[in-house]
Amino acid sequence: MKTIHKLILKSYLGPMILTFFIVMFVLMMNFLWRYIDELVGKGLDAGIIIELLSYAMANLIPMGLPLATLLAAIMTMGNLGENYELLAMKSAGMSLPQIIKPLIIVVGLISIGSFFIVNDLVPAANKKFYQTMADIRQMKQTLEFKDGLFFNGIDDLSIRVGHQDPETGLLNEVLIYDNRGEGGNLGNMTTTLADSGYIRISDDKRFLVITLYNGESYEQARTPNQWYSQSTLKRNKFKAQKAYIPISGFKMERSDENQFGNMSQTRNIAELQDEIDTLELQVNSATNRSYDPLLKGRIFAKDTLAIMEYPDTLTPRNLRPVDLLDSLPLLDIRQQERIWSQAAIQARNSRSVLTFDETQAKWALSELYRNKVEWHRKLSLPVSIMIFFLIGAPLGAIIRKGGLGMPIVISIGFFVIYYIISISGEKMAKEGTWEAVYGMWLSSFILTPIAVYLTYKATNDSGLLDVDWYIGKFKKIKEKTISLFSRFAYKNKKRDNS
Template sequence: MKTIHKFVLKAYLGPMILTFFIVMFVLLMNFMWRYIDELVGKGLSAGIILELISYALANMIPMGLPLAMLLAAIMTMGNLGENYELLAMKSAGMSLVEITKPLVILVSFIAVGSFFIGNNLVPYANKKMYSIIFDIRQQKQSLEFQDGLFFNGIDNMSIRVAHQEPDTHLLREVLIYDNRSVDGNMNTIVADSGYIRLSDDKRFLLVTLFNGETYQQTRNNQWFNKSALSHHIFDRQDMKIAMEGFAMGRSDANMFSNSQTKNVNELQRDIDSLERTVNTSTTRSYEPLLKEQLFVRDNQVLPLPDSLRIDKRGFRDIVIADSLTVLPLRDKERIWNQARSLAKNSRNMFSFDESASKEALNQLYRSKVEWHKKISLPVSIIIFFLIGAPLGAIIRKGGLGLPVVVSVIFFVIYYMISLTGEKFAKEGTWDAVYGMWLSTLILTPIAVYLTYKATNDSALLDTDWYVGRIKAIREKFLPGFGKLKHAIKPKRHGKRHDTE
């Protein structure tokens, strides 16, 4: 490897790693803001949170890599251009393609690695992440008493405390409404003070109350006119109540299997089976509807067997109308009821088969979208690099100022096009090939154009060049406008003199 190639490669690795972690941090903050309400107040351990964050970061790699490649390429080539190092390389006889040759090789290896990340790591991370989020949602909030407010986080119980000592966690003026009894009895407990906490394994609620009273209302099947109330006074009362939902349960990750948790081979098998299912359900839905319900004896739509074919040449439409007119009222009602019953049966059978076919179609569209998404990720990384490298050589500005703005603009365009294509592909409006490769097809000519301009040292984003071109155009056409102006003025004066 040439020394100049080592220099360019070293100049690129630093910004690439830096921008990748910056992009991943921004995406992680977006993830945390989405799920912050479900994470707070559950008493989750640091290990659970770190595990969820690690799986979320693995899921964001396919989105963060293209933006990091684009931003790093613009920063690297912009720094080289701003420090006149790129100009010195070109003066030595090296073209832009030769200068960026080691970067192209590096980005190609990263693109190939991104395919394995999206095909193997991301489905596994999605499966684990979905299971953890489900378990967190199933977990109840931890015991957090607020002064003067009822805590209703326990099923069939409501607890109110007047004040909680911050150091000793002693509760003052405790009021408990307990409706856990199966027979409908309601207990009301009032105590001066006490302690209420969960056991270490979070399976039991440990209650210790001091100086209180218990009111138990006994009910039966005639509680509206017969009920009994018992009253007990205690100095200390200990209760151990079995709890469910406070401990963090772990579900089987294989339960959360969908198109986002499968690799390319699994998606291809699903696509093949779903296509057969859709064809079978469609045939099962439409063919009986046409042959057995709608067009039973109409040989113009479906061919009839020889036993059902009749000669219709002597028939007229008016014959059918007259025959219905002359029928008795009971026969007309019978025919009408029979036709309505057949129409309802046809509609019910068609709607049932249509729902099954529609569900299979939705799964088929999503599987195709995920399949093409995994294949298009490496190509998008290379395209973003081919946009960023010549663009940085053209603007010749390093740092995190203008490169960030340009990168965000290109990424927003790419993201909007990708989301639009993905939405249409999932709805079946577009084929998955067009929906998932639309952004690549649009950005590829831009990458080729920028590479051509950067190779020819074009001043594409140089404002002085545009000002000079506008000034040259103005100077070229300004004398012509002056002659035309002088030529028009005498004619106007001459017309006015003749009129006078």
């Protein structure tokens, strides 16, 4: 028995590791496709790119593990069935649950480990990922000169080149507008023309190094607030000129990662529970502050009429709202207008108070839904891994096909169904249409009966996906149908003859 179990474990662990890295590679390609525009053209070091990809990979593990588990289970059991090894084990008296018992233990350990991954590793990786992406977004584009176009990526500098040699980087027909003088645009402005030169960023990315040849510069000195009356023009020719201009934004500066710790994706399950308790108190408090005073103190208050000023001809103490409406036509136009104005002011004040508190309540309620979704996501992942295994192992035993053909098709089909159901349930849970427990566990509720049914069929050697089995069933149904029609036709013919 131990030898057979070692064989099964060896047959499963290899495809599991292989399929996991294949799935992670596909998901990483999708990640790069989404963020490629924000990464290209900023001169990022290879270390920063690798660091960012590692954070993204940790975030993609919860999506890759269930699919890898499903695909590996179908491949393993399909290979055993295709090579008649599974048939030999069953002939020796082993049932399917006994055969996959060591795999259930391994997948159970993987499921338990996935909880710690999604609870500890993923929030930390998300925090680092959001911090790194925010720092990258703050960076400016690297120097990219296009022939005949101005480059305005540096504050108060506009640079135009006629042509750039792609091999040497030599710039021809350089034109530079420098507005870095004191007073902004009302300060000194320098225009520089050069036949050729080099413009690059220093290694520490703190200076713009400009080296120009055979040119001249024009400096227009203006007196602040008197540009319209006083200005001087200075002209300077040069054969070679080198300048260092301080710049900022081209070097990646690390920010504090704790500023991203207040997001639901960056909290573990204990922190999420604390945040859920806090948000529930905030929602209840905001609701009580907004709706209760409005309903009890303004709309349905017993002394609603007492908050308004009435003409001497009306006595609010003895009036009801219906009586007040009946009495309004008895007043003159000015008195009616005053009463309606007071009512409109009270309505606007009530709406303002309600809108202010309702905004806070909606924000707290939205955050509450998001934190509940993340809380249930951390618990639903280990269960989904086990469910996918219990779907994949019986499927592989039924179809008896190994390799990457049929298993990939079936795995992708089940995973697409799982993904669509999960996304739909998560969306409804975040909107508050469903409770988070229903939205996040909907896919598990739907796939669990399928796993139980497939396990039952595989244990009883059902020909669920056997084409010959379906052909035989179709032939039997066809023969029964023909027999029934023949009997019916014979009875009708006999009745007509009689």
